[in-house]
Amino acid sequence: MTIQETLSLHVKKAFSNLYQAELDTVEFQSTRKEFEGDITVVTFPMLRIVKMNPAKLGEDLGEYLVEHVAEVKAFNVVKGFLNLVIADGFYLDFFNSIKDDTKYGFVQDIDDKAVMVEYSSPNTNKPLHLGHVRNVLLGHSVAEILKASGKKVYKTQIINDRGIHICKSMLAWKRYGNNETPENTELKGDKLVGNYYVKFDKVYKKEIADLMAKGLSEEDAKKQAPILLEAQDMLIKWEAGDKDVVALWKMMNDWVYKGFETTYKNIGVDFDSYYYESNTYLLGKEFIAEGLKTGVFFAKDDGSVWCDLTADGLDEKIVLRSDGTAVYMTQDIGTAIQRLKDCPDVGGMVYTVGNEQDYHFKVLFLILKKLGFDWAKNLFHLSYGMVDLPSGKMKSREGTVVDADDLIAEMATTAQEISQDLGKLEGYTKEEKKDIYRIIGLGALKYYILKVDPKKRILFDPKESVDFQGNTGPFIQYTYARIQAILRKVDFDASVTLSADKVSLHPKEKELIKQLELFPDVIQQAAANHSPAMVANFTYDLVKEFNSFYQNVSILGADEQNEKILRVQLAQSVSSTLKNAFDLLGIEVPERM
């Protein structure tokens, strides 16, 4: 039981004994540094139940607690805040209860209801870029956090493998490709296909210009450009199942998938399952037909099908075109339903998608509710803001997108430059160094992106992210590595359990234990809020607390054996908590650096 839980029971009991009234919750916060005490009870909310002077209430409660609860040594009252001084032994006992738990903070008993987390969800016509990186990191981390909070999790994605954009790359390759393949060009598949998407666009633009020179309006030119007509023709063939077109589509998509797989592996994320829109849109159409019968949807004169959401403050939304083909919404309805068919234990889903689609998901969730699915109330759109660069906005049209693979490679290079400047890592082999640069570069990138609130836009500055000082990934990795060095150097017995009569706590040791105690709460809150940022900021606070402890309390030169053991045990506990927290963020920690 944590200190808060124990105290909570005592405070409730005290309250009912003193005032013959029941308290359902007790609000705690850690005592601010300028006051004496370890933990603070906020008594303001209690005034609603018992009308009296807050200072008097604090005095009463404080006196009662000191008298009846052994762990409460002293108290002071400031306005509605009751500051309690807790006996060192209590923190020591608590530390002993967690020090051997290598998964401290992680909930072990798993809910029977699972959560499906979708992320990445790329188009198959161009390589992944910095925007995808934020998506993938967020989704993966939220999945890991949910797992740690006791949920069964399926990681999945939806692959947008169907539609006119794929046909554009296919057509360009057919025309100008000269049978280029990833093998004979040594290009990653997604890059190769992406190049042809760009090629298509070039030709398309030129054709538009030519047509306009002949006197067509821009609008007409855009619609009549021969290469576009040909692409549209290809889409029709694809939908009709034309053998050649489908074969080409399969081949090029496979190239892309292989390329993506490499990128995912480099980033360090994985998936349990994959969904393809080409497989799910038909199921969506079935349920549109179903909903049309039950009155969830209605048909217009031209045959298009709509959902009327005006009663919910939204608009009418199209769910099926007049020619009977599926739209985006249709596919998403189908995909959601398909997922529950495949995994009946799923009780909710998280969609990691950029905030430009906030409205889409609002509508999707509402429609699924209207269709009567009980799991529809547990759908969450993990919406995130754009990633800006110091050089400006990312725009694919202007070629200012940052390619994910390039970025990862650059981060490692930057890590190398900075490490060499700092003169770290002497005496390691080339391979060892290379691996450490990779870990640092990637850690810098991930930490920088994950530490900020998902819904806010990010300004990503590669240089600043690799800084070894401040609230950065490398700084935390560095602290971890430093602790490993201490542990290697010092001989100690981790299994010894020290009680309060054998050793006394230094204030800094107590602070450190208090910080460790927060971890389970952080996991639960991060899970509830789908926020890796909470975990990231916790790691930084822990590191700061450790540094302060390490600076003030000598580990290596401790006189008494028992004190030394405790201090090293603390260091070890910090390092394993850091590692666990970084696992949740998907960031590796180096043993040396």
Place this chain on the structure above:
RNA sequence: GGCCUCGUAGUUCAACUGGAUAGAAUAUCAGAUUUCGGCUCUGAUGGUUGGAGGUUCGAAUCCUCUCGAGGUCACCA
């Protein structure tokens, strides 16, 4: 124009979801240290939380208005 999100030190981010005097880092400045104007340590400066009202014991947080930034309002995905 309707709807949605965001606005916090010069900068990048926090603030336990309504709690105490809004915290870190970075930058800047001043000391200490030093074979370096580079590394390290200590300290300081820096804020009317975009602005104006309101709700209450208490507001960065909730409500209204307003200004600014972005997004979205497709038979695209």
